[in-house]
Every structure is written in structure tokens, then in C-alpha cells.
Amino acid sequence: MSAHDIWSRAEVFIDGEWRSPYDGGRAEVENPATESIVGTAAEAGARDVDDAVAAARRAHPAWSAQAHEDRVALLGDWLALLEKSYDTLVDTTVAELGAPVAIAREAHVDTALAVLRAYLDAAAEVRWEERIGHSTVLRSAIGVAACITPWNYPLYQVLAKVGGALVAGSTVVLKPAELTPLSAYLLLDAATEAGLPPGVLNLVPGRGQVVGEAMVSHPDVDVVSFTGSTAVGVRISELAARDVKRVCLELGGKSASIVLDDADLATAVTASVQGGMLNSGQTCSAWSRLLVPERLLPDALAAAGSAAADLVVGDPRSESTWIGPVVSAGQRRTVSGYVDRAVAAGARVVTGGTGAPFERGHFHAPTILTGVAADAEVVRDEVFGPVVTVQGYADVDEAIDLANDSPYGLHGAVWSGDGGRAYAVARRLRTGQVDINGAEFNPAAPFGGFRRSGNGRELGRFGIEEFLETTSIQRPAHR
Numbered sequence: 001m002s003a004h005d006i007w008s009r010a011e012v013f014i015d016g017e018w019r020s021p022y023d024g025g026r027a028e029v030e031n032p033a034t035e036s037i038v039g040t041a042a043e044a045g046a047r048d049v050d051d052a053v054a055a056a057r058r059a060h061p062a063w064s065a066q067a068h069e070d071r072v073a074l075l076g077d078w079l080a081l082l083e084k085s086y087d088t089l090v091d092t093t094v095a096e097l098g099a100p101v102a103i104a105r106e107a108h109v110d111t112a113l114a115v116l117r118a119y120l121d122a123a124a125e126v127r128w129e130e131r132i133g134h135s136t137v138l139r140s141a142i143g144v145a146a147c148i149t150p151w152n153y154p155l156y157q158v159l160a161k162v163g164g165a166l167v168a169g170s171t172v173v174l175k176p177a178e179l180t181p182l183s184a185y186l187l188l189d190a191a192t193e194a195g196l197p198p199g200v201l202n203l204v205p206g207r208g209q210v211v212g213e214a215m216v217s218h219p220d221v222d223v224v225s226f227t228g229s230t231a232v233g234v235r236i237s238e239l240a241a242r243d244v245k246r247v248c249l250e251l252g253g254k255s256a257s258i259v260l261d262d263a264d265l266a267t268a269v270t271a272s273v274q275g276g277m278l279n280s281g282q283t284c285s286a287w288s289r290l291l292v293p294e295r296l297l298p299d300a301l302a303a304a305g306s307a308a309a310d311l312v313v314g315d316p317r318s319e320s321t322w323i324g325p326v327v328s329a330g331q332r333r334t335v336s337g338y339v340d341r342a343v344a345a346g347a348r349v350v351t352g353g354t355g356a357p358f359e360r361g362h363f364h365a366p367t368i369l370t371g372v373a374a375d376a377e378v379v380r381d382e383v384f385g386p387v388v389t390v391q392g393y394a395d396v397d398e399a400i401d402l403a404n405d406s407p408y409g410l411h412g413a414v415w416s417g418d419g420g421r422a423y424a425v426a427r428r429l430r431t432g433q434v435d436i437n438g439a440e441f442n443p444a445a446p447f448g449g450f451r452r453s454g455n456g457r458e459l460g461r462f463g464i465e466e467f468l469e470t471t472s473i474q475r476p477a478h479r
């Protein structure tokens with residue numbers, strides 16, 4: 001298939017078959033670097049959701065009754081086909097998100113495939129059956145999972161949900177983000193080729209308020225797994241509460257990177273800025289707040305400024321590019337609005353700013369801000385763009401207070417020359433993840449948030465368990 005065919009899609013995938021949505025809806029997909037249309041996707045409606053949920057419901061008994069080893073073997077074939085499509089997956093991520101090709105490989109496709117691989121390995125870690133006193137505790141698939149994903153990591157977000165659900169034995173109705181539906185089509189192509197039984201995985205691309213709400217409100221859906229904004233997470237929780245559906249939410253973040261006074265300042269600041277700006281800052285776990293000892297603030301600002309200014313902004317197809325565009329014109333306006341208001345409130349721009357670096361494309365310069373109060377909008381809200389604030393702290397207790405003083409609690413970082421000291425600080429952070437001294441991502445460890453960052457856990461054994469129910473069977477001890 002040519003790139004044109006791969007990205008010109010207009011169908012939903014329901015019960016093992018591709019067909020047009022009932023009302024024939026189709027949406028265009030823009031390349032945010034060029035502002036040209038690179039593809040299309042179906043725009044499904046509520047009746048398509050009804051069919052998809054019915055197909056998933058029909059497929060559930062047989063899929064969940066299989067031994068988990070058999071499901072894992074079939075999903076392993078899916079993974080192998082995805083590995084074979086590696087270059088197409090990378091090209092698609094570059095085209096629909098504007099991710100620089102090097103980032104698309106490492107942070108998107110490699111990570112997404114690692115997450116699926118880790119799910120397959122973790123199937124053996126789930127306690128499918130255990131004894132507690134005179135009870136036998138059974139874990140069984142919850143049923144039909146509605147999976148709704150955001151645009152920022154199109155492949156990863158889908159596999160972080162669908163991988164766990166399918167290993168658990170649940171069946172899935174998937175709605176990818178409107179802005180980045182093309183990768184999801186590739187995942188479905190590979191799933192069909194791998195021979196996933198009809199109805200086990202269904203795809204209904206479309207609008208959140210139409211397709212998403214129809215999924216969440218559907219009485220035959222047992223669990224909603226949602227990643228996206230906190231506002232939509234709240235709406236989904238309200239809708240799902242009517243049927244007391246389980247809801248797993250992975251929401252926004254405003255994570256702090258704490259540099260302790262014994263850290264290698266240049267290394268810690270540079271890595272923090274890069275982490276804060278990875279994927280043009282459109283990462284829920286981005287370290288968008290950098291906290292440094294007050295007396296080291298001038299040196300830290302110099303290091304942060306040059307780390308941001310050194311990031312190569314440009315054509316995502318170039319190997320040397322590190323920062324591509326943000327995903328849309330609307331996202332660019334949102335990001336620059338935050339920067340403009342911060343400056344109006346007294347923040348100082350260390351580097352970057354809101355001027356457009358190029359004539360075309362939704363690019364935003366990597367921007368470092370300082371002189372921001374702890375209660376400033378830019379410190380409290382998720383910006384979701386390449387913007388990092390730098391604040392000074394008087395002592396470690398204040399650093400921890402500043403880090404924890406956030407409506408969110410998704411991620412964090414601690415940098416120190418003393419691993420034990422860093423660990424002691426990490427343990428005091430009220431957040432779902434903390435990385436010490438740049439430790440790498442673990443695709444098998446639970447990922448999720450505190451407070452307004454959500455209530456779910458994805459990845460590895462914890463991610464599978466989101467899609468399981470628990471039954472305790474008591475037998476008389478002596479009969």
C-alpha cells in the first residue's frame with residue numbers, strides 16, 4: 001500500500017469487518033508541520049458505537065474463556081506484525097503528530113511496542129486464582145472496555161489501554177483522538193492480519209462528544225479507560241456514574257523536577273529541560289516545573305536557557321530535529337496564551353517566547369520562564385507545550401512543598417549526587433511516578449496519577465488488573 005492508501009481511511013472496524021459509518025462521516029487529518037492534509041479517517045456516530053459494543057459483547061465469552069497463554073500467543077503475533085511495520089508506524093507518527101523522526105522512533109514507536117511486550121510478559125504475573133484462607137479468589141475479565149485516547153502519543157496511548165484489556169480477556173471498543181486517528185488504523189490492520197477473532201477489538205474513530213459520550217453512556221460497556229484532559233475526565237466520570245461503571249482515568253500533569261544542591265547542576269537542568277520539552281512539551285508527565293536551590297538560580301537559569309536554545313526546532317523529517325510543531329493551531333494559541341499572560345503577570349522570558357519560528361506549521365519556540373509566583377497560572381495549569389518554569393527554593397522541605405502544591409500529581413524527578421538522599425526526597429513526593437537522576441522509563445511499572453491526574457494505573461500487571469473483576473468463593477473448611 002502507498003502512503004496515500006495507508007492514510008486515506010474512511011471506515012470503522014466492527015465485528016471483524018471494515019465498513020463505512022452509517023452516516024458516511026469522514027474527517028481530514030492535518031500534518032501540523034506543513035498544515036497540509038495528509039489523510040482521512042472515519043467519523044463514526046452513535047449507531048456505529050451500538051454495533052461495536054454489541055460485537056464486543058458477543059466476542060467476550062469466547063475471548064475471556066481462552067487460557068491467558070493462548071491470548072498472549074495471539075497477541076504476540078500482533079506484536080510481531082507491528083514490529084514488521086515499524087517504519088510505517090514511525091512515518092505515520094511524523095505525519096499526523098509532527099513528531100520529529102528521532103523522537104517518533106524512540107519515544108513513540110519503541111515505547112509503544114515495549115509497553116505491549118511488557119503486557120504480554122506480565123500476564124504470567126497476574127494472580128488469576130489464589131487461596132486466601134478458605135476462599136478461592138478468582139480474577140476474570142470485566143467484559144467490554146471502552147478505550148478513549150488523546151493525540152499526544154497516538155500509538156502508545158492506544159497500546160497502554162488495549163494491550164492490558166486484551167491480555168485480561170476483555171474485549172474493546174476503541175476511539176482514538178480526532179487529530180491523530182491514523183496510527184490506530186495501522187494497529188487494527190495488524191490485529192486483523194494476526195487473526196484476532198471478530199469483535200475482540202473494534203475501532204470507531206470520531207468526535208469525543210458524539211462517539212466518546214455514546215461509548216461512555218452505553219449500558220453494555222463495563223469499564224471506561226480514558227486518557228486525556230481533566231475536564232473531559234470529569235465529564236466521563238459523571239456519565240459513567242449513572243451505571244456505576246468502573247472508570248480508569250489518566251489525566252493531565254504539572255510535574256516538578258527537583259534539583260538538589262549536591263547534583264551536577266548542568267546535567268540535571270539540561271535533562272530536566274529536555275524532559276519538560278519532549279514531544280514539544282505535549283507529554284502528560286513532562287517536568288514543566290524546574291525547582292532549584294535559590295542560591296544556584298542564576299547558574300540554573302543560564303543552563304536552562306542554553307539547554308532550551310540548543311534544542312533544534314524544525315522539519316520533523318530531519319534527523320537532527322528535536323522539537324517539531326505542537327499538534328494544531330488551537331494548541332499553539334493555547335500555549336502562547338499561557339506565555340503571554342505569564343509575562344503580563346511579571347514573568348521573565350529567559351529564552352524563547354511566542355513569536356512564530358517559521359511561516360508554516362504550528363511551531364512554538366522552546367521557552368523558559370522565571371520570576372513566577374507559586375500560585376501563578378503558568379505554574380498551576382498544564383500548558384502542554386514547550387514551556388518550562390524555573391523557581392528557586394530555600395531548603396529541601398520547601399522544594400518538596402512546592403512540588404506537592406499542585407492540583408496534579410503525575411510525575412516528578414529528583415537529582416542528587418547522593419542516591420540515598422534523592423530516594424528519601426522521592427518518597428515524599430505525592431505523585432504517581434518519580435525518576436531519580438534520569439532513570440529510564442519502565443514499561444512494566446504502574447503508570448498513573450494522584451489527585452486531578454487521575455485514578456487509574458496502566459502498564460504491566462497493574463494495567464491488566466484494571467480490566468479484571470474479582471470473585472471470592474468460600475468453601476467450608478472441613479467438608
Ligand code: NAD
Nearest residue numbers: 149150151176177208212213228229232250251252253284
Ligand atoms: P481531550 O480530553 O480533549 O481528549 C481526549 C480524548 O477524549 C479524545 O479522544 C477526545 O475525542 C475524547 N473526548 C473529548 N470529549 C469527550 C467527551 N465528552 N466524552 C468522551 N470522550 C471525549 O484531551 P487531548 O487534548 O486529546 O489530550 C491532551 C490531554 O491529555 C492533556 O491534558 C494531557 O495531560 C492528557 N494526557 C494524560 C496522560 C496520562 O497518562 N495521564 C497521557 C497523555 C495525555
